Amino acid sequence: GNSVTQMEGPVTLSEEAFLTINCTYTATGYPSLFWYVQYPGEGLQLLLKATKADDKGSNKGFEATYRKETTSFHLEKGSVQVSDSAVYFCALSHRGSTLGRLYFGRGTQLTVWP
Amino acid sequence: DAGITQSPRYKITETGRQVTLMCHQTWSHSYMFWYRQDLGHGLRLIYYSAAADITDKGEVPDGYVVSRSKTENFPLTLESATRSQTSVYFCASSQTGPANTGELFFGEGSRLTVL
Numbered sequence: 671g672n673s674v675t676q677m678e679g680p681v682t683l684s685e686e687a688f689l690t691i692n693c694t695y696t697a698t699g700y701p702s703l704f705w706y707v708q709y710p711g712e713g714l715q716l717l718l719k720a721t722k723a724d725d726k727g728s729n730k731g732f733e734a735t736y737r738k739e740t741t742s743f744h745l746e747k748g749s750v751q752v753s754d755s756a757v758y759f760c761a762l763s764h765r766g767s768t769l770g771r772l773y774f775g776r777g778t779q780l781t782v783w784p
Numbered sequence: 785d786a787g788i789t790q791s792p793r794y795k796i797t798e799t800g801r802q803v804t805l806m807c808h809q810t811w812s813h814s815y816m817f818w819y820r821q822d823l824g825h826g827l828r829l830i831y832y833s834a835a836a837d838i839t840d841k842g843e844v845p846d847g848y849v850v851s852r853s854k855t856e857n858f859p860l861t862l863e864s865a866t867r868s869q870t871s872v873y874f875c876a877s878s879q880t881g882p883a884n885t886g887e888l889f890f891g892e893g894s895r896l897t898v899l
Contacts, residue, residue, distance in 0.1 A: 702886045713874055713890030714827075721886075759826065763886035771817070772888055776826035 672697045676760045676775035683750055683782050691745040691778045693734075693760035701762040703727075703736050703743040704772065708757040717745075717758070750782045787811075790875050790891035798899050803862045805894045807875030815878045816858040817842075817888065818850065820871040827874065833858055865898045872896075 677692040695701065702721045706714040718727030723738035732747045743760060760775040788809040797803050809816065818830040819842075829842030831850040839850050847869060849861045862869055872895050876888040 704886065706888075711892075713892045714876075714888070715890065716887050719887065771829065771832060772886065774819075774827040776824065 672701070672762060672764055672773045674760050674762055674773055674775040676758075676778055678776075678778070679757075680779040680781060683780070685752055685782055685784050686749045687782075689745070689747040689750045689754075689780070691758055691760075691780070693743045693745065693775060695741050695743065695760075695762050697741075697762055697764060697773075699764065700738075701764050703734070704761040704763065705732070705734055705743070705745050706759040706761060706774075708759065708777070710756070714759060750780070752782045752784050755780055755782045788875060788877055788889055788891045790873075790894045792894060793892065794895050796897045796899065797865050799866060800864050803865050803896065805860045805862075805873055805875075805896070807858045807860070807891060809856055809858075809875075809877045809889075811877065811879075811889070812855060813877035813879055813889070814855065816852065817876045817878075818848075818858070818860045819874045819876065820844065821874060821893070822871050830860065830873075862896075865896075867898050870896060870898045 673696045675694050704719045705717040707717045708714045718729040720727040720736035726735045734743050734745045757777045757779050759777045761772045791806045814835050817832045819827040821827050828844045833839045833852045836855050872893045874893050875891040878888050
């Protein structure tokens with residue numbers, strides 16, 4: 671079946687530190703992969719996505735590369751800011767599904783201190 | 785304003801009572817979803833709908849009922865609330881057809897506490 675596993679949190683970093691949040695997936699076929707972000711008190715919003723192997727998604731200084739050989743989609747940012755404090759969710763959408771349903775990981779809480 | 789709105793944002797109720805959470809979207813998206821978010825579980829799909837009058841169960845449907853008489857509305861009803869249904873509930877929608885990139889658009893959530 672389809673599933674996503676992401677690293678347990680919480681993650682606590684100082685401002686300007688390097689961030690990596692690991693995400694691996696299990697899926698039949700060729701899923702699309704996503705990172706969503708949830709700021710305090712808000713709903714989830716799309717951060718970045720990749721729809722095929724070797725694609726790199728990027729937004730707001732965050733990047734993730736779709737690695738089919740390792741079934742991974744790790745999120746990285748070179749220099750985090752206090753405003754990046756949020757919960758990050760890795761997700762996949764099975765391309766064969768007509769529903770566009772997403773399968774989410776459990777989320778990783780990131781706190782950035784000044 | 786265009787978007788997806790949920791109401792109420794906060795609700796406290798008692799065990800055994802019926803509760804309805806409302807979801808309204810202005811994009812005319814065909815697909816709509818209800819997720820619950822719990823610590824240690826992330827987001828779990830309760831019910832989804834591909835169009836008006838078409839609904840189906842997700843991972844955790846027990847104790848919930850949905851309806852979709854109009855494309856823009858997708859209410860979620862807890863027929864007899866239990867403490868285990870204390871959670872944050874998110875409604876989401878997505879586009880259809882060639883424009884469907886798999887992206888979901890989420891409401892701000894409804895925090896439900898069952899005493």
